[in-house]
Amino acid sequence: MSDPTPTRLPERPGEIIDRTRQVSFTFNGEIYPAHPGDTIASALSAAGVRTFSRSFKYHRPRGLLCGAGHCPNCLVQVGDEPNVRSCQRAVEQDMDVNPQNAWPSLDQDVMSLAGLGDRFMPVGFYYKTFMKPSQLWPHYEQALRNAAGLGVVDQGTPWGAYDKQYLHGDVAVIGGGPSGISAALEAAEAGANVLLFDNGPQLGGHLRWRSDSDDTSRKDLLEKVQSARIEVYTDTDVLGWYQDNWLAAVRGDRLFKARAKAIVFATGTIEVPTLFDNNDLPGILLGSAVQRLLNLYGVAPGRRVVVVTANRHGWDLAADLLAAGVELAAIVDERRTRDHPASVDLAAAGVPIYNGSALTGARGRKAVSAAVISEIDDSGNPIGPGRVLSCDTIALSTGWEPALDLLYTAGGKSVYQENRAEMSVDPVPDGLYVAGSANGADLLQARVEDGRVAGRLAAAHLELTEPPPQQELDKLALELSKEERRTSDRISAPDGKKRFVCFCEDVTDVDVDTAIAEGYDSVELLKRYSTISMGPCQGKMCSVNALRLCSRIKGQSVQETGRTTSRPPTTPVYLGVLAGQNMEPVQVSSIHDWHLDRGASMMVAGLWLRPEHYGDATAEVNNVRNRVGLIDVSPLGKFQLTGPGAPDLLERLYINQWRNLRKGRVRYGVMCNDEGVVLDDGVCARVDDDTWYLSTTSTGAGTAFQWIQWWLQSGWGGNVHLTDMTEIYSAFNLAGPHSREVLRKLTKRDLGNKAFPYMRIRRTRVAGVSCRVWRIGFTGELSYEIHVPSSAGLHVWEALMEAGGEFGIAPFGVEAQRVLRLEKGHLIVGQDTDAMSDPLGADMAWAVKLEKPDFLGKRSLERISVDGPHQRLVGFEMTRKHIVPEEGLQIVKPQENGKLNIIGWISSSRFSPTLKKSIGLCWLPSDIGSEPGATFTIYQDGRLEEARVHHGPFFDPGGERLKS
C-alpha cells in the first residue's frame, strides 16, 4: 500500500500535532488520516492533496494559499457548514469534508469549461449580455443563478448553542505576537487592566512558526504574560471596532463584547501574493503558509520547491526547508544582494540561487509543474529569455500588507509609503495605537520595542504613567525608518495566461484594465464593477495589488488612487454567534397557566401571549352582556407619574385637559405625535395630589413608555418621575350586570353608585389584597378593572372566579372583548387608526383641547381643524345583515367607465351576537361619513356590497348599563 501521508516530515521542533494519536476524516468521499492538532488543510497537504475546491467564476482548481485564514482558496464544506477555511479548522474524527463549487466532481468540473471560453466572459460581461430577447432573460437568470454561490446551506442545521460575554478593560491589545505581548506587559506594568486578544491557539504570533527567532524569546515573553495582570484571550478573533471603542471578538461559539479606554493594534501583517501568469495554480503558496505547514504541522508543501522572494523571510523559509530535508529547486530573489546568513549554507548545499531575478509565470494544468523565472532590470522588467524550473511548489515571499482594516474602520487614515510599498496609518485617532509589524517594524527587536512604546502610550492616555520621552520616540522612529524594505511592488509583464488580481471573484489584470478603460476608474467604482475585493477575503489578498495595478494604468500614485472603505467584520462571522442564544422573550401574565388549564387559545400580542378565547367567543360575549365575565388585561401599559410636575407633563403629552382632574377621578386620554397622529389612548387617574396612574394600549405600551421617556429626557422631566408598572400589576376587568355583586363579596368598600361612581378609582382590598380598582369599561357593561400586585394576581383572579360562580361568571378573551367594544362603537388604536389618523377624523374631536397653551400635535390639529379632516372614522351596518366584510377591505366608488375608485377602508367588522347583525367601523370621506344613513360600497372578492353609515354606539347608546 502506498504511503497515505507522503509529505509528512519527521518531527519538527515546535510542531503542535500529537503524533502519538491518529484520527481520520473524509474528504471528497475518501478517508484520510490526521493527527490531533492538524488542520484540515495540513492533513490534506500531508496526504499530497492539492486541490480543495473550485473557484467562484471560472471553477478553477484552488488549494492552500495563505494558510492564515485570509484567502478564499482553501474554502470547503464541512458537514452542514459552508465556506469553512480549511487551514483554520482543526480536524476532528469522522469529519465529513467536501470540496465546494465543483460539479460533477472536483477533478472534472464542467463549469471550468467556462474558463476555456473566458475571452467571452470579461469583466462586466453580465451587464452586457443576456438582455435580448427580453423574454428569455428569466431563463438566463436561472442559469446564472445556478452557477453562483460557493458552499451549500443545509436546511436541517439547528440554531445551535451560542452565547455572549461582556469584557471590560483599560487597554485592549489586539494581536498576541511579540509587539502585542510587550504592549500588554508595558500597559499592565503601569497599572492598566489589559485585555490581550490573539486568534492563534497560543500567544506568540509569528514566533510560533517562524524560525527567525530562537524559541527562548517567545518563552520569555509568555512567562512574563502569565505573571502579569493580563486577561489573555487566545483563539479569539477581534472582528470589529465600533463607535466608542466597542470591540466585537469571537472565540468559537462565543461573542465577546469589549469596551476599552485605549486600544493597541498589534495586528501584524498579511502576506500577499503577486501577479504573474497562472498565479492561482494549486501548489503556489505564500512563504508564511509553507512555514506554518513545516513548523506547526511537520508537513512538506511538496517535493520540489522554488522559493521566490524579495526579502529576508524567503531566505528564512529556504533555510527551514533545507533543515527539514525538502528539496529546493531554486531561490529566486529580486534583490541583487545576497547577505542573508543562511545563504552560505544554502549555496553550500547546492541550491541554485538567482539574484536579480523574478518569477514571471507558473506552468501546470491542475497544479504547478514548473516556475518560469527571468532576470530583471532595475525597473523590474524581465531581460533575456526566461528559465523554466521544474517544481511542484512555488513559495512566494515577496510582500506583506500591514493588517490595518480594524484601524481603518476606527477612523485611521491610510497613507501609502511608496518607498516601502506598504500602507500605514496617519494620523492614528486619539487613544488608539499601532505597533509591531502592522506599524512597519520587521526585525524582532524592533517589534518588541515598538510594542513596548505603544503600551506605554496607551497607559499614559489613561494617565497611569508618563508618556515615553520624545527622544525615545524619535529614536524608535529612526530605527523603523532604517528597516529594510520587505515588500516588492513589482508586477510581472503578462504572457498570455490568466493572472488573478482577486481570487475570490476570479478577476484578472485584464479585467481591471478593461474596467478602467470603460470609465470605472475610481477605486470604488472599479470595485463594484469588477467585484474585486467583494468576496470572502474582503480585499485582504487583493486590494493592494488592485491599487498598484490601478495606479499604474492611470499613471497616478497609489496614494492618489486611494483605497476603498473598510467595513466590519474584518473576519466573516457566523450569524449564530452574532445572534447568541435563541431567546426571543415571551411576556405572560401571572395567570397564564390558569388560562392554559382552561383550554384558552392563545394569541401573540406584541411580546405578550394572551387568551384569544376559551372555546366559544360568542358565548363569552353573551355571558358578559347577560351575566358577568372576567378578562385578563394585564398586558395594558401601566405607568405611574409622581411629582408636582406631572400635570404639566400630562397636559403636553395628551390632547386632553388634566390639571382640573380631581383626586380619585379618571379620564380617557389620547396621545398624538407632532404630526397630530394618534399614538395611543387609555385612561389616566389622579390617585392623589402628586400621583397619577395611567394605562396605555397593550401593544403600544413599550412605545408609549419610550415616547414619554423621550420627552422626559428632552427637557420635560422637571419635578416628575415615571415608573413602568406594567409587570408589577396584573389587571383584570370584571364586566357584566352582576359584576358589582361579585366584587361586593370580596371587598368591604361601598360599591354603590354614589360612593363609587363611573370613572373613579379607589384603593381597596379585594380578597384581602390591596388593589387599585377603576370603575371604567370598554365593553359597555357595568365593570371594574382591578389592578393587583402580580404576586397576588392568581389569588385574586381565582377568588373572583369563585365568588362569581353563583352568578354564572366565565372568563372571556380578546375576541369577545373586540366584539363587545365594537357594539359600543369604541375604536382600537392601531387597528382603527393608522399612521395617518388624527383625533379629529377618528371621532375624538371632543377630547382635543386646542385652547391649551401647548401639547404634542397642537400645531397640526389646529391646521386640520380649519377645513376639518378629509376622512372620518364612523360606524357602519351592512344592507345584507349577515355579510361581514373582512377587515382591510376597500370602500370604492364605481366610476362611469367601470373603474372603482378607492375612497375608504374597513378597519373593524364583526357579526354582533347581541344585535344579530353585521357591524363595523370604517374610514370614509368626511362628506359621506358625516351623514348617518348614507350608503356606500364595499369591494369584496370581486362583488360590491352596500353598507350604511352609523353614528355612535350600536348598543346601549345612552350608556345606561355602564353607569348603572
Next chain:
Amino acid sequence: MWHDRPLKDGYDVVIIGGGAHGLACAHYLAKEHGVTDVAVLDKSYIGSGGSGRNTAIVRSNYLTPEGVRFYDESVKLYEQLAAELEFNVMFSQRGHLTLAHTDGAVRTMRRRAEVNRLQGVDSRLVFPDELAHICPQLDLSEHPRYPIMAALYHPPGGIIRHDAVVWGFANHADRRGVHIHQQTEVTGVDVRDGKVRGVETSRGYVAAETVLNATAGWGSTIAAMAGLELPIATAPLQACVTEPLKPFLDVVVVSGSLHVYVSQSSRGELVMGASVDPFGSYSMNSSLDFVEGLAGHVLELFPFLSKVRILRQWAGLCEMPPDFSPLMGFTPVEGFLLDVGWGTYGFKASPICGKTMAELIATNTTPDLIYPFRLSRFAEFDLVGEKGAASVGH
C-alpha cells in the same frame, strides 16, 4: 461609458446628486425632451449614496392608491430598462413576501392586497398552505416565537443590480451630452429675489436657472442652502451580506414584526436589512448592535442559517418624511426643485422619478402621477401615508 469633461460656468439645468434619481432625470431630460445642457454634480463618485448602498428591492405593493399607482409605473419602467439602456440591470422578479405574524399584520396585509388589486397590481394575501410552496424554507409550524399566520405575496416584486442602474443611466446621459461631474460638491445655492441663479461648488460657481436637488440622505441640508426647511429627519439605515452560498432562497422575505428582510442575490450572498436606526444622525458608521439584532431575527425566521457568515455590513443615510412618501416638484424658490424624502424606499422609484421630474422641468408643470407628493401637501394636510407599507420592507 461616461467621460470626464470640463466644468462649464453655467448650464440650463444643474442636478445635484449623482445617484440613480439624478442620473435618471438627466437621462430622460436628454432622451425625451432634448434638454442636454445639463450637469449632474456629485460630491463623491456616482452611486456613492443610497443608490450604491441599498438592498435593491423593487416592488409596488404599497398602501395608498397614490403610492401604488406611482411605484407600479416604476416597476413597469424597470421591466424595460435593460433594453432601453442596453445594459443588463438584472431585474430579477422573483416574488416578494411580507410575512404577517399577528392578526393586526394580517389586517394590514389584506388592506394592502386590496388596494393593490384594485389598482391592477398583482398582490394577494396567502396563507400557510400556499406559503409552503412559495417559500418552503419558512418554518410554518406553530412553534416559532412569532408563528407565520399569512403573507402578502407580490409576484412581480424582486431585486435588481443597483449599481448597474446607476451606470446605465450615467452612460446614456453622457452619450447624449449630459456632463457628469464627480468629486464636485455643492456648497451653496445661489437664490436671489426668490429665484435660483446657480450653485457654489468645490470647483467654483456654476450658474443655472433650474436646479434639482436629488441628494436623498442630504436633501434637507441642500434645501437649507436654498433657505428651505423640509419636514424631514435623517437617520442611518444599515444592511449586511453573507458569504456566497449556492442558491436556495428564491423570493424576497420581509417580516415587519421581526424587523428584518432577506433576499439572495444573483451572486449567492444573502442580503439583509432592518428598519432605520432608532435615532437621527448623519453618521454612516456600522454598529454591532445592528448585526446582533438582525442575526437573531434572521435566525428566528431561518434557524438553519446559524453557520452562515456575515461578510460585511454598511450604512447609508435616509431622510424620513413623516408620512413615508417623497417630496417632489416645485418649491417656493423658483427654479429650485425637489426629488428628495426618499427614506428607505427610493431606489425602486428611480426611473419613474427621473421620467416625471424630467417632464416637470421640460414642461414646467407637475405630472399628475407626482402631484400627491408635492411639498405643499404638508401645509394642506393632504399626506400620503405609507408607513404601513414602507417601514421595514423598503
